[in-house]
Amino acid sequence: MKVLITGATGFIGAPLTAALAGVGYQVRAAVRDRRRRSLPADVEIVLLPDLAGAIDWTPLVAGMDAVVHLAGIAHVGPEIPDAIYDRVNHLATAALTGAAAKAGVRKLVFMSSTRAQAGAASNEPLTESAEPQPTDAYGRSKLAAEVAVRASGLSYTILRPALVYGPSPKGNLASLLRLAALPVPLPFGAFSNRRSLLALENLIAAVRFALEDPRAGNQTFLAADPEAISVAELVALLRGSAGRRPSLVPVPRALLSAVLGLIGKRDMAERLAGTLIAEPTKLLAAGWRPVTDTKNAIAAMAQAASPRKSGTASRSTP
Secondary structure, three states, X not given: OEEEEEOOOOOOHHHHHHHHHHOOOEEEEEEOOOOOOOOOOOOEEEEOOOOOOOOOOHHHHOOOOEEEEOOOXXXXXXXXXXXXXXXXXXXXXXXXXXXXXXXXXXXXXXEOOHHHOOOOOOOOOEOOOOOOOOOOHHHHHHHHHHHHHHOOOOEEEEEEEOEEEOOOOOHHHHHHHHHHOOOXXXXXXXXXXXXXXXXXXXXXXXXHHHHHOHHHOOEEEEEOOOOOEEHHHHHHHHHHHOOEOOOEOOOOHHHHHHHHHHOOOHHHHHHHHOOEOEOOHHHHHHOOOOOOOHHXXXXXXXXXXXXXXXXXXXXXXX
């Protein structure tokens, strides 16, 4: 199968490109900078223009059987104007779907987000049958892009992943990794709220399922590891993987959230203090199977972030 992957050198795109190429896909990687050579040698590299401007998608989709659309602006806060989110995440996706339909592309996999369905937290578990209620410009732009995908006439699969984790994570998870490595007690003992996560390997398996299995056709799926995990459990796992005891102090969540808000980490506070469970029941029922479990994947991520020297015994530190 010939597949175009947009955003092919990103956190998700680079390992996905390598994985698909490794199992025999003919991959065309659309990237912002041709000089970035973190991709397999047999991958075709093409230039992806700035999605905030007008794009001629025709040469990028020509000859492709499928498209996996990852490129876009992630949720980065209020400093990005609403119109830019809409231009990059919604209108560029609509233009891509139109060009793909004209070119005879048979399948489109669109990477949306749980933010298209809810905010950073939700009192009720998310399900695909619930009415989407995005709370910010990023979520609204992703939801609008979903509408464009469904209206395109293409066979599609929309994935709404939970927070994706893997080697070299970004954002709040990277901040937690750095905190977990500190040789001091951490104030997360009271954070029993549970949040869904998605191992990068499991997301890649979901994309392959979307590309290869007819049961994924014209469907929207929440994608997450089957078991949600509390923030306290997450930090304890990260610390254990770094050779440290958990040493988590039960500081009241409201107090810690207020402190994080004062130092400009309001989004981090919302994600840490709130509950967000995305149930992958529909995706599992359709036939997708995760390839790793949360505890092992988190341990692998933490160990990759702080590799021990060969031959050096680890030391448990409070």
